[in-house]
Amino acid sequence: MKYYLLVLMSFFSLQASFAQYTSSIYSLNQKGALEIARQANLEAEKMNKTVSIAVLNHSGVVLLLLKGDNVGPHNTEASRRKAYTSLSTKTPSFELMQKAANNPTARNLNTLPELLLLGGGVPVWKGDMLVGSVGISGAGGGENDNYIAQKAIENLGFSIHKK
Numbered sequence: 001m002k003y004y005l006l007v008l009m010s011f012f013s014l015q016a017s018f019a020q021y022t023s024s025i026y027s028l029n030q031k032g033a034l035e036i037a038r039q040a041n042l043e044a045e046k047m048n049k050t051v052s053i054a055v056l057n058h059s060g061v062v063l064l065l066l067k068g069d070n071v072g073p074h075n076t077e078a079s080r081r082k083a084y085t086s087l088s089t090k091t092p093s094f095e096l097m098q099k100a101a102n103n104p105t106a107r108n109l110n111t112l113p114e115l116l117l118l119g120g121g122v123p124v125w126k127g128d129m130l131v132g133s134v135g136i137s138g139a140g141g142g143e144n145d146n147y148i149a150q151k152a153i154e155n156l157g158f159s160i161h162k163k
Contacts, residue, residue, distance in 0.1 A: 028132035033063035037153035054079040054135040071138035082121030083135030092145040092160050094119030120145025122160040124153050
């Protein structure tokens with residue numbers, strides 16, 4: 001009996017020590033990525049546009065990358081980079097573009113190879129947790145791309161800003 005008690009105590013001790021080295025993180029999954037893409041396409045259709053779409057999880061892994069019909073091939077990579085930019089900076093790429101244009105100390109952000117300072121990338125927040133990001137490209141400019149990305153995630157109850 002003492003042996004089982006020692007094993008049990010040891011197990012709970014290990015569990016407690018693991019807790020201090022790990023965290024509970026929520027992240028977009030494949031089902032979420034597919035639904036965000038569906039919402040983005042619905043929003044784009046309302047504007048008579050087709051778009052390329054990228055969805056990343058909380059750590060920047062590409063969950064979904066779709067090239068829009070009749071959209072230039074460069075837009076697919078642009079959508080991924082916009083999503084990465086917004087995830088990495090925790091800021092919509094449209095806002096980051098505006099800040100960089102108006103702030104001399106931020107202008108060099110466009111020299112970082114993976115960042116793309118064009119509208120259309122938005123972080124996906126659920127409350128105070130960054131769960132992923134979305135990048136849209138090909139809707140006829142950064143404002144349209146940004147609008148579609150923002151509406152797609154808001155339709156699902158997410159936000160582009162930490163709450």
